[in-house]
Amino acid sequence: MPDPEITVVLADDHPVVRSGLRALLSSAPGVRVVAEAVDGREAIQAAAAHRPSVLLVDIQMPELDGIDATRAVAAVAPGTAVLVLTMFEDDDSVFAAVRAGARGYILKGAEQDEILRAVRCVADGGVIFGPRIARRVDALLSGGPGDLPNLPFPQLTDREREVLDLIAAGLANAQISDRLQLAHETIGDHISSIFAKLQVADRAQAIVQARDAGLGR
CATH class of the missing domain: 3.40.50.2300 (Response regulator)
Structure with a gap:
């Protein structure tokens, strides 16, 4: 067969x-x-x-x-x-x-x-x-669990974490879109998902959490 x-x-x-x-x-x-x-x-x-x-x-x-x-x-x-x-x-x-x-x-x-x-x-x-x-x-x-990458906000996808890092660095949506070569609508979708997963109401709250976790540097 x-x-x-x-x-x-x-x-x-x-x-x-x-x-x-x-x-x-x-x-x-x-x-x-x-x-x-x-x-x-x-x-x-x-x-x-x-x-x-x-x-x-x-x-x-x-x-x-x-x-x-x-x-x-x-x-x-x-x-x-x-x-x-x-x-x-x-x-x-x-x-x-x-x-x-x-x-x-x-x-x-x-x-x-x-x-x-x-x-x-x-x-x-x-x-x-x-x-x-x-x-x-x-x-x-x-190497064991201790050697695996210790990523902040494990509930985020890798792309969402990348977007959050750029938000924390002070970039506007248009700049993030250009940097990642993604459509503006796609960046907006990622940001909405990030806010929901982090349970924040706005960009300022997201930036505070992100910078506390070491992002945006």
Whole structure:
């Protein structure tokens, strides 16, 4: 009996990257690309619509980054395994992706066989990291809880914490929008969510809490 088909949604804001991945995956037996997305919001919509086996997603994308998209996909398409394919290999990015629910994390520039192996692995329910990333994850896990990043306001998403940090630094919404390359409406949505989670009524109260926690420096 043949193995079930692996369906994939590609999410990356670079057309050349998507084209290369589409060609690679389309050439692999039993793998089919069902949709593409150019930002995090489109990635969530495509995952909800197609319920793919795998969402192959970059971290840095406009509108909504790959970390927040990963977290959202876990809610709207829980059967979809998220595989991060990115240039970022810093500890914060790796830890944030794993915490958001990614089942794999590999770097752009990986060999084609490594990418295909990772897609098949997460589709089959496994967890996989590229060799350099695996060493970082092992160090994070073996170091014990005391060595894990101690982030303020754990109830916030990573993007919300980033927005709050800029608010605490005194930036206006338009400046935050320019800095993060996000739409003004998206920044407004993040700020509304931040206020609700921190249970504050206005920007001034949010700034006080943020600066007390060491943000805004």
